[in-house]
Amino acid sequence: MVVPPWLSVPPPGYGGLEQVVAGLVDALVERGHRVTLFGAGEGHGTTASFVSTIADLQYDRLGEALPELAHLAHVNHLIGPSDFDVIHDHTTIGPLVAGRRAVPTVASVHGNPVGEYGTVLSDTDRGVGLVAISHAQRRLNPRLPWVGTVHNALDIAGIPNKSTPADHGPVLWLARFSPDKGPDIAIRACRTAGLPLVLAGKCNEPAERRYYDEVIRPMLDDDVTVVLDADRTAALRLLVDARCLVMPIQWEEPFGMVMLEAMATGTPVVALNRGAVPELVRPGVTGLTRERAAELPGALRAATELDPAACVAHVAENFSTARMAADYEAVYLRFTAAVTVPGGMRGPTRVALR
Template sequence: MLVPPWLSVPPPGYGGLEQVVHGLVDRLVGHGHAVTLFGAGRQHGTAGDFFSTVGELQYDRLGESLPELAHLARVKHVISAADFDVIHDHTTIGPLVAGRRAVPTVATVHGNPVGEYGDVLSDTDHGVGLVAISHAQRRANPGLPWVGTVYNALDSRDVPRKREPGHGPVLWLARFSPDKGPDLAIRACRAAGLPLTLAGKCNEPAERRYFAEAVQPMLDEDVNVVMNADREAILRLLVDARCLIMPIQWEEPFGMVMVEAMATGTPVVALRRGSVPELVLDGVTGLVRDRPEELPAALREVVRLDPAACVAHVDEHFSTERMALGYEAVYRSFALGAVTVAREPLPLSVR
């Protein structure tokens, strides 16, 4: 199991990828598999073995290419076919270099597979299989060498659950980015006459710049800001919240925060983009709307939804057990050569 060198597994706060990998490793070990996690830093919290390629987490260099490339190069030198049946790669650049490995590689695509990232993925070696985390993500670029679709999952055993609708503020929980729509969340809550908590990741230069230029001028007493909350604080915010608001402005490939919210019994109010309709049962675990103008009414209406229905939905569809079984099927079929990695021809446009 190969993760980027930025964060520990599990992460102390923000880090959906690392949270997913934590649950997956523990469940696979519980199924009797021998799993080695390749990452960075000096510690981890999984049930698997751990191999660190560098003593310090490389979070301060997030956005640079060399730390991840060096991480991948070091992994390649220590992996042999005698020791491993399959590599599961969660890095960004990994699919581009995985064809040089002596062990079959499946790679989960955690981002939106279009634009520059799509160009990188389109050059994936034919011996590498890509796994989508939603059908919406896969439809965004059907010409890639997909070998399966497996939903991300949450180990909800330690997640607090509420028994009745939350009476706290509406919660927006994401990184500060125009794609995540914090400005729309402020406008929707003001129109609904409801308080809002913006709990945002804000430690990269682009995030700090966006917050200062676009979000901060909109703030008033009706908006509480929580910066870079740890895991415990995030769970408290989710349990107390009236609902989670997701006014996303991009084709979200999954949106782990929606699963986390529903696992606590907190419904989701979201715009219909990307994977949202796959994750949220409209009218049962949340309210999905087409236009920002529809969000204020949904925020007022959402308290009628049953928290128990949100929890049951996560337990049934987004459990680590279900995720592990999905990946086991991909591992077996791909490692045994039963999957044909086929590309659909990409349209050629000459300008």
């Protein structure tokens, strides 16, 4: 299992990819697999064996290419067919360099596979199969060498949840400060609905700070509480206390782990119906979806009519880490049986798998 060198697994706060990988690793070990996690830093919180390629996490260099390339070069030097049956890569650049490995690589795509990222993925090396994290994501670029679609999952053990609706709680927006995430729309929708709003945002990268200072800060008033860079414990408490999570997304969200986290705490989701939202939220049961921002205020007021227990059950039944591990295991088995890697170690050339 190869993760980027930016954050620990699991992460202390923001880090959906790392949270997913932590759950996947532990579930695969529970199924009897021997898993080695390649990352950065000095520690981790999973049941896998851990190999660090560099002593310090590289978060302060997030966005640069060289730290990830150096990390992957170390990984490629450390793996071999006598040690591993399959590599599962979660990095951005991994699909470009995985063709050097004498072991088949499955690569999960965690962003939208269009634009520059789509160009990178279109040059995926032989011996590499891409896995989508939602059907919506896969539809954005169906010509890529997809070998499966596996939804992300959440280990709900230990996650607090509420037994009754928080009908007096605030609306919660929990995301990174970006126009794609629609915090400005959340403010307008809550003001129209006459409801208080908590903006709990990741705001530690230059673009995020600039957007917050230039666009969001001038919109703030007494009806909006701002929480910057909350850790995971604080974020879960905000979710439990919220009447609903608002997701006024302005892009084709490839997944949206925060929706699972909200529902796992018993908090319904109110979202614009884009990206993977229809695959995660059951309208009228675990949340309310709308087509236009103007429809959000009414949905925010109505969200407390939904049953918290139904939200929790939906995540447990459909997005468990055990289910995710079983689905990935099936992808690993199909792919390794159907792919050629350098040296002709495996059977026929890559075939399209579903």
